Amino acid sequence: MQIAILDGTPKFKESRSGYLINHMENLLGGNNECHQLKLIRKSQWQQYYKTIDESEVILLVAPLYVDGLPSHVLDFMYHYEKYLKDEGKTPNLVMYTIINCGFYEGIQNKIAIEIVNNWCNKIGITKGGGIGIGAGTLLATDKPIPFTAASRKTLKEELQKFKELIEVKGTKDDLYLNPQMSRSKCMRLSDMYWYFCGFANRLTPKKLYVKRQ
Numbered sequence: 123m124q125i126a127i128l129d130g131t132p133k134f135k136e137s138r139s140g141y142l143i144n145h146m147e148n149l150l151g152g153n154n155e156c157h158q159l160k161l162i163r164k165s166q167w168q169q170y171y172k173t174i175d176e177s178e179v180i181l182l183v184a185p186l187y188v189d190g191l192p193s194h195v196l197d198f199m200y201h202y203e204k205y206l207k208d209e210g211k212t213p214n215l216v217m218y219t220i221i222n223c224g225f226y227e228g229i230q231n232k233i234a235i236e237i238v239n240n241w242c243n244k245i246g247i248t249k250g251g252g253i254g255i256g257a258g259t260l261l262a263t264d265k266p267i268p269f270t271a272a273s274r275k276t277l278k279e280e281l282q283k284f285k286e287l288i289e290v291k292g293t294k295d296d297l298y299l300n301p302q303m304s305r306s307k308c309m310r311l312s313d314m315y316w317y318f319c320g321f322a323n324r325l326t327p328k329k330l331y332v333k334r335q
């Protein structure tokens with residue numbers, strides 16, 4: 123089965139969406155042909171529409187931006203809908219969604235997943251289900267919480283189940299996941315992570331708190 127994986131982060135490296143995409147592609151890749159479509163590359167969209175036409179499944183993986191979807195993702199959805207109208211096409215697709223956010227609670231991603239669900243209803247795509255991931259920022263490759271850590275056990279299990287659902291083009295209710303650690307520990311790790319990023323850019327913790335006048 124051909125799967126179009128829509129990459130909704132504007133980042134070109136070290137994104138959490140990219141990390142989740144690679145994980146899903148590793149799970150799905152054996153039996154399926156996965157095509158990663160980087161939505162920030164607007165010049166490629168016409169080609170992307172054709173890839174989606176040939177696919178049976180769309181998997182959107184994106185970050186949460188201001189309680190919604192990044193603007194270029196919304197723009198892509200608008201233009202794909204217009205493409206379908208102009209071409210008189212009715213897609214026969216099942217769509218799955220994974221949104222990750224910075225806040226602790228996975229439920230923060232609810233509005234973004236509902237935006238996708240409403241769009242599916244509007245353009246006649248079957249909505250397969252979504253997963254909203256809390257503390258996504260801490261899903262960095264190996265720092266400070268490795269994906270293999272106990273705090274991500276449920277997430278790993280749910281992504282495995284999601285893969286199995288995608289392979290049969292099934293549907294399920296949306297799911298929202300917090301990491302399996304206390305909020306205070308999570309916040310401490312987040313602070314550590316930002317200090318780490320600051321150090322990498324020659325910023326001290328003190329400089330990170332400087333406010334503009």
Ligand SMILES: Cc1cc2nc3c(=O)[nH]c(=O)nc-3n(C[C@H](O)[C@H](O)[C@H](O)COP(=O)(O)O)c2cc1C
Nearest residue numbers: 131137138139185186187188189223224225258259
């Ligand atoms: C412009 C912008 C807006 C964001 N808005 C939210 C938000 O409303 N809620 C939240 O929990 N995280 C928010 N975040 C944090 C991102 O969702 C989070 O860092 C995510 O892990 C980034 O994923 P990515 O690496 O795949 O881009 C925002 C980040 C940016 C850059």
